[in-house]
Amino acid sequence: MSRCPPVSVAPMMDVTDAHTRWLYRRISRRVLLYTEMVTAQALDKGDAPRLLAYDPVEHPIALQLGGDDPTLLAQGARMGADVGYDEINLNVGCPSPRVQKGSFGACLMLSPEVVAEGVAAMKAAVDVPVTVKCRIGVDDHDRYEDLRRFADAVVAAGADRLTVHARKAWLQGLSPKQNRNVPPLRYEEVHRLARELPDVPIEINGGFVDLDAVADQLEHVDAVMIGRGVWHDPWLLADVDRRFFGETGPAPTREDVLEDWIPFVERRVAEGHKIQHVVRHAGPIYAGQPGAKAFKRALARAHKEGSKAILEGIEAVRLARAAWSERKAG
Numbered sequence: 291m292s293r294c295p296p297v298s299v300a301p302m303m304d305v306t307d308a309h310t311r312w313l314y315r316r317i318s319r320r321v322l323l324y325t326e327m328v329t330a331q332a333l334d335k336g337d338a339p340r341l342l343a344y345d346p347v348e349h350p351i352a353l354q355l356g357g358d359d360p361t362l363l364a365q366g367a368r369m370g371a372d373v374g375y376d377e378i379n380l381n382v383g384c385p386s387p388r389v390q391k392g393s394f395g396a397c398l399m400l401s402p403e404v405v406a407e408g409v410a411a412m413k414a415a416v417d418v419p420v421t422v423k424c425r426i427g428v429d430d431h432d433r434y435e436d437l438r439r440f441a442d443a444v445v446a447a448g449a450d451r452l453t454v455h456a457r458k459a460w461l462q463g464l465s466p467k468q469n470r471n472v473p474p475l476r477y478e479e480v481h482r483l484a485r486e487l488p489d490v491p492i493e494i495n496g497g498f499v500d501l502d503a504v505a506d507q508l509e510h511v512d513a514v515m516i517g518r519g520v521w522h523d524p525w526l527l528a529d530v531d532r533r534f535f536g537e538t539g540p541a542p543t544r545e546d547v548l549e550d551w552i553p554f555v556e557r558r559v560a561e562g563h564k565i566q567h568v569v570r571h572a573g574p575i576y577a578g579q580p581g582a583k584a585f586k587r588a589l590a591r592a593h594k595e596g597s598k599a600i601l602e603g604i605e606a607v608r609l610a611r612a613a614w615s616e617r618k619a620g
C-alpha cells in the first residue's frame with residue numbers, strides 16, 4: 291500500500307467548504323480531503339472555531355494554512371491538530387495578488403528558507419504530518435534546479451509530503467484563474483522530483499479529470515491531487531475507493547448519496563446556514579447524465595423551496611433517465 295493516500299481532493303477556496311466536503315466524503319470514504327486555505331493570521335485574529343469547523347465524518351482531512359510567519363504558522367498548526375485535523379498543509383502555490391500582498395502563497399517559492407523555517411516550526415508544534423503544496427516554479431525561476439532547491443529545503447525542514455501543481459505561476463499579469471490554465475503543465479519535472487527524492491512522498495496536481503489518468507500518474511508518483519475535475523464532476527470520486535484504496539464493497543449510487551445528503555442539508559439549514567450555500571456545489575453530481583440540467587435547475591430553486599427542490603430534482607432525473615432509455619430502446 292502507498293506511503294500516503296494515493297488520491298486527494300485539492301484545496302479550493304469557495305468550493306471545498308465544510309458543506310461540500312461532506313458530500314465528497316459521502317461519495318468516497320477514503321480520498322484525502324483538504325479545507326479551503328485558512329490564513330494563520332485569520333486563525334490568530336479571527337473566529338478560529340468557525341474557521342476550523344468540520345464534521346467528524348470528513349476524516350481523513352487536511353487543514354491548509356497560508357502564511358509566512360513561523361510563530362503564527364506553528365500556532366495555526368497546533369490549533370488545527372488540537373481539533374483533530376489529520377494533516378496540516380502549507381500553501382506555497384497560490385498566486386493571487388491578495389495573497390502576494392501578505393507575501394505568502396506562490397511568491398514564497400522564491401524564498402525556500404522562509405518556507406523551511408515555517409515548516410520546521412509547524413513540525414515542532416504538532417505530531418500529525420506537515421505537508422507543502424507548491425508550483426513547479428514562479429516567473430523566470432522555473433528551471434528544474436529551482437524546484438529541486440525548494441524541495442530540498444522543505445524536506446530538510448521535515449515536510450512529510452510535497453504536492454506539486456505541475457505548472458508555474460506568473461506573479462504579475464495573470465489572474466489566479468489564468469494561472470490555473472495558461473502556463474503549460476509540465477508533469478515530467480514532477481516525475482523527476484519523485485525519482486530523485488525517493489524518501490519523501492510526492493503528489494502531482496494539475497489537469498486530471500479522469501481516473502485512468504490518475505492510474506497512469508501513480509506509475510510515477512505517490513499520489514494525485516484532483517481539483518476542478520472533482521468540482522465539475524464530483525461523481526468521479528465514486529470509483530476511487532475501489533480503484534486506488536483496495537476497497538471491495540459496492541460503489542454507492544447517486545440516489546444513495548442524495549438520500550443521506552438531504553437530512554444533512556436540513557440539519558445545516560437548522561443550524562442557521564443558507565441552503566443555497568449548503569447545496570451550491572452539488573449540482574454537477576449528475577454531470578454527463580440524462581437530467582443533469584434539470585437537477586441543477588431544481589437545486590437553484592432550493593433557496594425558495596427548501597429541500598423539496600432536491601427531491602424534485604431527483605424525480606426530474608428519474609424521468610429524464612426513463613425517457614432516455616425509451617428513446618434508446620426505440
Ligand SMILES: Cc1cc2nc3c(=O)[nH]c(=O)nc-3n(C[C@H](O)[C@H](O)[C@H](O)COP(=O)(O)O)c2cc1C
Pocket residue numbers: 300301302303304305326327354381382383384423455470495496497498515516517518519
Ligand atoms: C476555485 C479554486 C480555488 C482554489 N483555491 C485554492 C486554495 O485555497 N489553496 C490552494 O493551494 N490551491 C487552490 N486552488 C488550486 C487548486 O488546489 C489546484 O492546485 C488547481 O486547481 C490545479 O488542479 P486541477 O487542475 O486539478 O484543478 C484553487 C483552485 C480553484 C479552481
